[in-house]
Amino acid sequence: MTIDYRPPAGPDEVQAAFEVFLRSMIGLDLPVVDASTITENGRYIAAFEGDAVVGGVDSYSGWLAVPGGARIPHAAVTHVGVLPTHRRKGVVRNLITRQLHDIAARGEIVATLRASEAVIYERFGYGIASAGRSVVAHRRRIRLRDGVPAGGKVRLVDGSADTDLLRSIADQADWPGAIARPAGWWTLRRLATQADPTRHLVAVHSTGGVDDGYVVYRPENTQTWFTDREKTITVTDFIATNDTARAGLWRHLFSLDLVDRIVFEAVALDDPLQLAVTDERALELGPAHDETWLRLVDVERALAGRTYGRAEPVVLAVVDAQIDSNNAAFEVGPDAVRRSAATPDLTVDVATLATAYLGGTRWRQLAAAGRVDPGRAEVISRLDVLFGVDRLPFSGTAF
Ligand SMILES: CC(=O)SCCNC(=O)CCNC(=O)[C@H](O)C(C)(C)COP(=O)(O)OP(=O)(O)OC[C@H]1O[C@@H](n2cnc3c(N)ncnc32)[C@H](O)[C@@H]1OP(=O)(O)O
Numbered sequence: 001m002t003i004d005y006r007p008p009a010g011p012d013e014v015q016a017a018f019e020v021f022l023r024s025m026i027g028l029d030l031p032v033v034d035a036s037t038i039t040e041n042g043r044y045i046a047a048f049e050g051d052a053v054v055g056g057v058d059s060y061s062g063w064l065a066v067p068g069g070a071r072i073p074h075a076a077v078t079h080v081g082v083l084p085t086h087r088r089k090g091v092v093r094n095l096i097t098r099q100l101h102d103i104a105a106r107g108e109i110v111a112t113l114r115a116s117e118a119v120i121y122e123r124f125g126y127g128i129a130s131a132g133r134s135v136v137a138h139r140r141r142i143r144l145r146d147g148v149p150a151g152g153k154v155r156l157v158d159g160s161a162d163t164d165l166l167r168s169i170a171d172q173a174d175w176p177g178a179i180a181r182p183a184g185w186w187t188l189r190r191l192a193t194q195a196d197p198t199r200h201l202v203a204v205h206s207t208g209g210v211d212d213g214y215v216v217y218r219p220e221n222t223q224t225w226f227t228d229r230e231k232t233i234t235v236t237d238f239i240a241t242n243d244t245a246r247a248g249l250w251r252h253l254f255s256l257d258l259v260d261r262i263v264f265e266a267v268a269l270d271d272p273l274q275l276a277v278t279d280e281r282a283l284e285l286g287p288a289h290d291e292t293w294l295r296l297v298d299v300e301r302a303l304a305g306r307t308y309g310r311a312e313p314v315v316l317a318v319v320d321a322q323i324d325s326n327n328a329a330f331e332v333g334p335d336a337v338r339r340s341a342a343t344p345d346l347t348v349d350v351a352t353l354a355t356a357y358l359g360g361t362r363w364r365q366l367a368a369a370g371r372v373d374p375g376r377a378e379v380i381s382r383l384d385v386l387f388g389v390d391r392l393p394f395s396g397t398a399f
Pocket residue numbers: 024025077078079080081082083086087088089090091092093094113114115116117119120123
């Protein structure tokens with residue numbers, strides 16, 4: 001089989017590539033869409049056998065917020081799929097290798113994705129950099145503690161009409177792991193909401209007249225809504241840019257009439273809700289699951305993009321099988337990051353470095369797991385001070 005790799009030429013080929021993605025994903029429930037309205041011009045790369053598309057990878061441009069608050073240029077990788085008839089012949093390897101070089105050539109420092117399976121992407125230098133979990137709140141048992149902020153004002157809005165409003169709030173996200181939500185993401189969200197017969201409710205929070213958070217929720221089992229003893233709503237999107245907004249949105253959800261269960265689809269592992277309630281067993285915490293798979297495309301600029309705790313610098317030798325320019329030693333310290341000719345303190349592969357980059361995994365854990373040399377205990381301690389964060393990374397955006 002001869003496969004050519006190139007960007008799709010025009011909307012018909014983009015559509016064909018997107019259809020390949022949908023076929024490869026089997027159970028992905030998306031509305032019928034014109035793919036050119038949800039993709040970014042020039043970013044799709046497809047695999048062709050003759051005229052037929054047999055695989056593809058895609059991405060969106062944007063930013064990733066990193067420790068210290070900077071937003072660094074970021075590619076959100078998505079729509080990865082190969083037809084079942086063309087699997088395990090190296091098609092995705094060729095596509096992803098080409099895509100990584102394309103992302104690097106665009107000057108984007110990092111790429112992230114959400115993985116359908118956990119065994120695919122490490123070989124391409126991606127590591128798990130943030131995690132989340134679901135939480136079920138039993139409304140009738142929930143009481144917020146006295147010290148929880150009162151919150152500001154909450155108003156209901158028409159979520160499909162007011163995409164611009166929600167977008168302007170989501171654009172304020174600055175926590176480590178937050179990403180820009182591309183135009184195509186918002187278009188797909190609007191189409192999916194419109195195609196869903198169940199009403200999605202949207203409440204916007206504001207403090208002193210400034211919109212600073214919102215929540216989107218929808219009822220489950222609406223066919224049996226009035227006879228259901230466990231009326232459930234699912235929170236599909238929760239954006240709070242500060243603690244007041246978060247508390248105000250909790251108060252809105254926990255004061256809804258009719259509702260028994262509130263399912264948060266995904267929250268950060270250190271989400272403060274647990275600590276804010278008088279009865280922790282009013283919450284069921286779901287298992288942790290991987291969220292952000294991070295690829296450091298330009299290691300030097302990525303390392304320089306975040307801030308560090310105060311410790312003596314460490315020289316890290318990075319090993320990268322795909323991007324040659326990353327194979328170097330970098331001195332990482334609180335005042336500067338620079339390439340170094342000194343003897344490295346530790347060697348780390350680029351995927352493992354990605355797991356530690358946002359602070360979601362400590363170096364001590366990596367050493368205990370044998371992912372880096374556990375013999376360098378003093379270096380590991382220094383790295384944990386340097387990379388330490390006060391908030392676990394979390395994106396909160398599925399794409
Ligand atoms: C960000 C996203 O879009 S996530 C969505 C990803 N897409 C899907 O899960 C859809 C269903 N799956 C598929 O379309 C394909 O199986 C893909 C895209 C996962 C892999 O495509 P392929 O062309 O078969 O992969 P390819 O042959 O290039 O394999 C490259 C390597 O990954 C391995 N690999 C690929 N897929 C898998 C998998 N699902 N499980 C385990 N190993 C895998 C291959 O064995 C090969 O290993 P090697 O490095 O030892 O040689």
